[in-house]
Amino acid sequence: MKKYRKLSGVKEIARLADVSIGTVDRVIHNRSGVSAKTKSKIETIIKQLNYQPNILASRLASGKVYRLAVLIPRGSEKTDFWDAPLKGIKRAEEEIKQYGISVATFFFDLNDKTSFIASTEQIKKQKRYDGVLMAPSFVKESLSFIRYCRDQSIPFVFIDSNIEVSGSLSYIGPPLFQSGFLGARLCTFGMKKTKKVLFITISKEKNRYNYSKIEEGFKNYFFENNVDHDLVKLTITDTEKESVFRNLEKAFVKHPDIEVIFVTNSRVFSVAQFLETKKYKQIHLVGYDFSKENQNYLKSGLIDFLICHKPEEQGYRGLMSLYHHLALHLPVDPMYFMPIDIVTKENQDFYR
Amino acid sequence: MKKYRKLSGVKEIARLADVSIGTVDRVIHNRSGVSAKTKSKIETIIKQLNYQPNILASRLASGKVYRLAVLIPRGSEKTDFWDAPLKGIKRAEEEIKQYGISVATFFFDLNDKTSFIASTEQIKKQKRYDGVLMAPSFVKESLSFIRYCRDQSIPFVFIDSNIEVSGSLSYIGPPLFQSGFLGARLCTFGMKKTKKVLFITISKEKNRYNYSKIEEGFKNYFFENNVDHDLVKLTITDTEKESVFRNLEKAFVKHPDIEVIFVTNSRVFSVAQFLETKKYKQIHLVGYDFSKENQNYLKSGLIDFLICHKPEEQGYRGLMSLYHHLALHLPVDPMYFMPIDIVTKENQDFYR
């Protein structure tokens, strides 16, 4: 707890350069109005001193507030997946709000494009955001919104899924191909002979980029490892329970020898429900996301493995990356892949 | 980027209480020299305003530097396990050093108690640390050092392993019992019939608390799940390669039908080496820690699963918890359990 006081940064630089601290500040922030000569003199000294600005002092003095807009799906009664990123965002907000960050969250409905558009319009109309964190769930609509952000020089960060040619500040999300690849491993673990695998996607949107990437990885596993298998693909576009049950029923009639089921998203719980009802307890089930329902079926043994990509951390990091970029002028990873976590009955109590 | 300025906290309080900000400061920090009446008046206002001190300003003004001592094993050529916590510690240090934290690291040799004692003596002699982060690898010696910390009111945090009755600020580490429990699951995955499992501990120290906890959890899995099995226990106290090979050789002569091997720490790589040499490629191998050697054997398929407990994050969180406690006066979790991560060939590239 001893006191310790270095000579002030800008003051020291100003003294050495024989200028005022105002001029030093201009050079540090690359503001205009400094003669080339003075500028280079100051820059040399800054380098020599290996000067690191004191962010505490900077933020305190400036009193600037950066306003961030968050655009993510609303957590529904069906899956609480998006509650996790939101929790991470809230946690980040708590942590940095005293450092001059304010956050406004806009939600949209994953089943309703117009709600997405409405939110983007609102953000545009308010004209007061300095950064955007978003889940680009609707590609075309996202592209249009991104155009606006770029025009306004507003940095934007994607979480959960990516749009590749976009000029985003960062993408934070899962490595989907590898995630599907691991999924296949988990489906076939310990198997010696041929197995019949049912590959299910349950989603209103057809052709989602995410699902096809997962499928690619999944298939690639069998290919690379020369695993003999029999893959049955099933896509269910009506996500209601009755529809899922009906589709599964049909699949089992056609393929009574299914041994493993892989579900490409958090709706694996509805398949678990089906298996439970049917008492198909010997069938292995692998799926995605650490949602409440899924946790219950994991605990009861109907789901064998959940693959997760730290949704809470995605939200946390997403917001923090904007903070780092805007307020701290720190470099930000343009791609930050989440780990591919394997959650089982045995480790679920310690997963976050 | 609009400017936004609230009325200053202490100033506002001082105005409302009709005192000077100096007096307000005294109350906020519970320093003496304020009349009971004034004190209670100020406290009421603080509550009403739901005043949150501005840490930026506080740290900037005080210029206090908290000195932290870190006491951990040195990463050896044998296993680089302790490089990871150190990396996390360094990362935390980088992040908070500008907020008035300085860190001194003391190493000890896991095979040499006296080196541990020597480091603790050094820390004591310097008499200048405000907090301690330590791995209490030697229980008796740690207890003696902890006594010193408590006498001096120096908060201390344990990582990796815990000493329970200690008054530590926090413990950050793995839930060992559950970790062993999961290990058993990974060993028996997909097995229908009886398997012969070899349970190995390779460590100079006999009777380490960590290993026995893992063993408890491991055995409990079989018990709880009524899994028919045959468990062979092997303890190798000489960690040299030749010794490990010799012991394994003997075990395989006696039990040629071993199908799965579980190793309770990062030395699983030496068992992988053995299996590689012997071309026992059909044997499943499960062990601990994401060290370089282990990663290689995971990649090549000799190790099936590694269980990990985010060693880097343990270091990071350990240091941050001292920072939170000392500088930010934030509450700290007395127990923070790491998740039990499962790392395979397929997801190892994304593990951190």
Add this chain to the structure above:
DNA sequence: CTGAAAGCGCTTACAG
């Protein structure tokens, strides 16, 4: 193009 001054919200001596 440059400088001097005030201020961010707090803490720290010092004076009374």
Add this chain to the structure above:
DNA sequence: CTGAAAGCGCTTACAG
């Protein structure tokens, strides 16, 4: 027991 003043390392108008 209390207050007034200086200062932490920056930023921000404003004046010239």
